[in-house]
Structure formats: structure tokens, C-alpha cells
Amino acid sequence: xxxxxxxxxxxxxxxxxxxxxxxxxxxxxxxxxxxxxxxxxxxxxxxxxxxxxxxxxxxxxxxxxxxxxxxxxxxxxxxxxxxxxxxxxxxxxxxxxxxxxxxxxxxxxxxxxxxxxxxxxxxxxxxxxxxxxxxxxxxxxxxxxxxxxxxxxxxxxxxxxxxxxxxxxxxxxxxxxxxxxxxxxxxxxxxxxxxxxxxxxxxxxxxxxxxxxxxxxxxxxxxxxxxxxxxxxxxxxxxxxxxxxxxxxxxxxxxxxxxxxxxxxxxxxxxxxxxxxxxxxxxxxxxxxxxxxxxxxxxxxxxxxxxxxxxxxxxxxxxxxxxxxxxxxxxxxxxxxxxxxxxxxxxxxxxxxxxxxxxxxxxxxxxxxxxxxxxxxxxxxxxxxxxxxxxxxxxxxxxxxxxxxxxxx
Ligand code: MCF
Ligand code: FE
Numbered sequence: 001x002x003x004x005x006x007x008x009x010x011x012x013x014x015x016x017x018x019x020x021x022x023x024x025x026x027x028x029x030x031x032x033x034x035x036x037x038x039x040x041x042x043x044x045x046x047x048x049x050x051x052x053x054x055x056x057x058x059x060x061x062x063x064x065x066x067x068x069x070x071x072x073x074x075x076x077x078x079x080x081x082x083x084x085x086x087x088x089x090x091x092x093x094x095x096x097x098x099x100x101x102x103x104x105x106x107x108x109x110x111x112x113x114x115x116x117x118x119x120x121x122x123x124x125x126x127x128x129x130x131x132x133x134x135x136x137x138x139x140x141x142x143x144x145x146x147x148x149x150x151x152x153x154x155x156x157x158x159x160x161x162x163x164x165x166x167x168x169x170x171x172x173x174x175x176x177x178x179x180x181x182x183x184x185x186x187x188x189x190x191x192x193x194x195x196x197x198x199x200x201x202x203x204x205x206x207x208x209x210x211x212x213x214x215x216x217x218x219x220x221x222x223x224x225x226x227x228x229x230x231x232x233x234x235x236x237x238x239x240x241x242x243x244x245x246x247x248x249x250x251x252x253x254x255x256x257x258x259x260x261x262x263x264x265x266x267x268x269x270x271x272x273x274x275x276x277x278x279x280x281x282x283x284x285x286x287x288x289x290x291x292x293x294x295x296x297x298x299x300x301x302x303x304x305x306x307x308x309x310x311x312x313x314x315x316x317x318x319x320x321x322x323x324x325x326x327x328x329x330x331x332x333x334x335x336x337x338x339x340x341x342x343x344x345x346x347x348x349x350x351x352x353x354x355x356x357x358x359x360x361x362x363x364x365x366x367x368x369x370x371x372x373x374x375x376x377x378x379x380x381x382x383x384x385x386x387x388x389x390x391x392x393x394x395x396x397x398x399x400x401x402x403x404x405x406x407x408x409x
Contacts, residue, residue: 001027002406003048005036006055006375008388011365012351016344018385023048024057026371028406033365051375051400054382056392058347059363060118060372060402061323062354065208065261065282065311068122068129071108072099073315079290082214083227089316090235096316097128105132108321113138113409115322116399118372121208121259121282121311121358123181127164134176137404139372141358142168143181143208146196149189149232149242158195165199175405179206179257179358185248186217186228186241193243193251206257206359208282212245212270213262214292221245249273257359261311264288264296275306280357283349285330286320287313298334302345309357310350323350327393343389375401 002025009022011033023039025031025046032039040048051057073096078088109132112120119139122129125147133140144165148157168178180200182188200207212218219226221241232238249270252258260266260274261282274281281301288294301308312318312326320326327346334342355363362370377400382391402409 001025001031001046003039003043003046004051004057004373004375005039005048006051006057007053008056008382009033009365010056010058010347010388010392012059012348013364013366016348018388020385022057024365024373026373026403026406028371030365030367030369030371032367052377054378054380055400056376056378056388057365057373058376058392059351059365060374060404061116061350062119062121062309062358062363063112063117063312063321063323063326064121064259064280064309064354064357065284065313066120066122066321067125067314067316068105068108068132069097069100069125070314070316071105072096077316079317080293082216082291083231085291085317086231097126100128102129102131102135105129106135108315109133109136109138112321112323113402114398115324116374116376116396117321117323118374118402118404119354119358119360119362121179123208123314124164127167130168130171134171137175137407137409139175139360139362139404141177141179141206141360143179143206144168145181145183146192147183147187148192149187149238150236151189151191154189154191158192161192161196177206179208182207182209184210184213184217185221185243185245188242190243193248197251197255200255204256206259207252207255208259208261208357209252211248211260211263212265213288215265215294218265245270246273249277252277252279257357259309259357262288262296264292264294271300271304271306275304280353281306281308282311282357283308283330284311284313284317285333286326287317289329289333290317295333298342298345299337307353307356308349309353310346322397324393324396331393340386340390343393346393347389371403371406373403374399
């Protein structure tokens with residue numbers, strides 16, 4: 001059993017409780033949280049590690065959507081338009097993947113940890129980042145991706161998917177959890193969707209899918225037109241989209257943990273359906289800005305009470321995998337929402353909602369939750385509690401201390 005105390009404890013619980021001069025008692029999970037005074041009195045024989053002036057304890061950040069296999073990209077891929085990006089991915093994929101070896105990915109994971117991330121939802125196209133994830137103390141939900149819209153390819157693609165899923169299942173442990181990703185409504189054949197979702201239900205695996213990220217995707221799925229038409233004709237000899245957006249969503253019923261990434265171009269009906277399915281939206285603001293010059297209408301989600309989490313996406317569509325960088329970008333992008341209000345919403349999105357997106361028992365500092373905790377030092381004193389979320393987002397580049405599953409890292 002250990003006890004930490006700090007100037008502030010941000011719990012991210014249902015009441016958004018913040019404790020001034022608070023303390024946390026924990027082992028693998030959290031045992032108790034209260035003011036330092038109360039904890040001192042109650043646990044007289046245990047030494048309290050005090051983190052000092054202007055310190056903050058909060059749940060470790062959860063990056064609910066990241067493609068580590070694309071970690072070698074810096075200046076190779078094209079930004080500004082989804083079709084340009086996609087064509088540049090197809091052209092450079094082999095070279096990028098080859099450069100992203102275990103060593104490089106391990107370095108990226110180490111940096112992610114220093115920048116506050118304790119859990120990731122890793123979208124894996126090939127299974128090449130598995131070793132780096134297994135070697136890291138960061139918790140990983142490992143989403144094996146299925147992709148391919150050509151009927152003739154279904155058998156091969158499904159066999160390959162099952163082989164990768166099995167490898168991840170063999171390596172399952174308390175901080176490495178196998179899951180399933182369906183790439184998108186435009187890129188996965190309905191039979192593959194049906195069969196992979198069948199496995200997800202039978203084995204109670206978390207599921208995630210990209211959904212309506214670009215205007216081109218919207219046009220293609222609804223009208224079989226736009227930038228995707230030429231792309232599909234050239235690469236796959238296909239002139240019609242395989243699934244309409246609502247038909248796609250309808251297939252995701254009865255799953256325990258479900259998330260859709262991006263959803264920038266989703267209609268009101270799509271959003272209502274996403275809510276009805278009990279899904280979380282993985283919001284990747286930097287990626288949306290880079291690839292599509294667009295942004296998710298967060299006010300709409302907030303009004304409709306549709307939960308969202310935060311993901312960096314990969315270095316294929318971001319210049320950083322730091323969640324604090326991503327949160328700062330989110331603050332700047334969503335300029336229509338008051339910065340104090342938005343900061344609070346974003347911290348909850350990056351903790352509690354991230355945990356829900358991945359189907360975990362984390363993201364909140366309360367009794368019986370996993371003890372995944374980060375410690376931050378603010379440069380100066382924060383006077384008003386209401387400014388704390390914003391100050392943490394604006395001023396944190398690296399964390400002072402990381403605890404994952406109760407262990408010091
Ligand atoms: O989320 C971004 C943009 N949208 C779609 N896919 C990806 C993103 N970042 C990486 N990807 C991957 C995806 O998993 O790109 C590959 C897929 O394997 C190529 S899509 C033909
Ligand atoms: Fe993605």
C-alpha cells in the first residue's frame with residue numbers, strides 16, 4: 001500500500017470532484033481518496049509521499065486512438081486534403097512501415113508515457129507494433145484492423161485478420177488486451193464486417209471503426225460520387241460504395257464496448273444512432289485539421305450528450321503523440337466553446353471517456369479503479385479551482401511521475 005499527496009487531486013469522477021491538499025491511498029487499485037488531513041489521521045503508520053508545491057495528481061491520460069505502425073512519418077505524407085493524404089499513404093506505406101521497427105515504436109511509447117499517457121487504443125493494421133506494446137508498461141488495447149472491400153479477397157483478408165487476432169490473444173495479459181478494428185464503411189466488405197463482428201460478440205472484444213472523417217467519404221457513401229470515385233475505379237475497379245452510413249452503423253448492435261473515430265461528417269441521424277448504440281466517439285482534432293481542414297462539432301455532441309474521448313491518431317496525421325499537445329490543439333480548434341468549460345470537458349474526455357471507449361476500469365480516481373495516476377507540477381499557484389483544468393492543459397509538457405497499476409514507473 002502507498003500514499004501520495006499533492007496540492008490538488010483531480011478525480012474525474014461523476015461529480016468532477018477536485019480535492020485541495022488531497023491524498024490517494026492505493027495498491028494495484030485505488031483504496032481511498034480524501035484530504036491529506038483525513039488520510040494522515042486514518043493511516044497513521046504509513047508514510048505519505050508529498051509531491052510538493054503546486055503539484056497535481058490526476059488519472060493517467062488515455063489516448064483512445066493511435067496508429068503506432070505509421071510512427072516513422074515526419075514529412076512524407078501529404079496533408080490538406082483526404083485524397084492527397086490517402087494516395088500518399090498508398091505510395092509510401094511500405095517504406096514507412098519498414099522504418100517503424102520495434103526500437104522506433106518503443107521510443108515513441110516512452111515519450112508518450114513522459115507526456116502523461118498511461119493507456120492507449122492501438123489500431124494495428126499489420127501486427128508489427130505488438131512487441132513494442134508488450135515491452136511497454138503503458139496499457140494497450142490492441143485493435144486488430146480488418147480492411148478490404150474486394151469480394152475476391154475476403155477469404156485471404158479474413159484469414160490474415162484471424163491470424164493477427166490470435167497472436168494478440170496469445171499475448172493477452174492485464175495490460176495488453178486484444179480487440180477488433182473495422183477500418184471504415186468505405187474500405188471493408190460487408191461480409192468481413194459481419195464475420196469480424198460475430199467474433200467480437202462471441203469473445204466479448206471491444207470494437208472500433210473510423211467513420212465519416214472526410215467530405216469525400218460522405219459524398220462517396222451517400223452518392224457514389226466525388227474524390228473517392230476515381231480512387232476506387234483506379235485501385236479496385238469499383239464504382240459504388242459497399243455500404244451506406246446508416247447500414248454500416250446498424251451492424252454494430254449488441255456490443256459491450258464500441259467506438260467510432262472522427263465522425264466529423266456524421267449527420268444528426270448518424271449521431272443519434274451512435275448514441276443509441278452506446279458508442280463513444282474518438283475525437284482526433286489534430287488529424288481532422290491536417291487531413292481534412294475540418295472539425296467535429298463538439299457543441300452538438302455536448303448538447304446531445306454523446307460522449308467523446310481524445311485520440312492523437314498516428315504520426316501519419318499528427319506531429320506529436322503527446323496527449324497534452326492534443327488537448328492544447330483541441331482548446332484552440334474549438335474556439336466557440338468557453339475555454340474554462342472546454343478544459344474541464346476535455347480532461348474528462350481524455351480520462352474517464354477514454355476508459356469507456358476502450359472498455360477499461362480506469363480514468364477516474366475513485367475507490368476500486370485501477371491505480372493509473374500521473375503527477376504534474378504547475379509553474380505557479382492556481383488560486384481558483386475552476387482554473388485548474390485549463391492550467392493543467394496549458395502548462396504541462398511532461399509529467400513528474402507516472403504510476404501504472406499501482407507501480408511507479
Ligand atoms: O485515422 C487516420 C485517417 N483515416 C484512416 N486511416 C488511418 C488514419 N491513420 C492511419 N490510418 C491507416 C488505416 O488504419 O491508414 C491505412 C489503414 O490501415 C490505410 S487506409 C487505405
Ligand atoms: Fe485513425
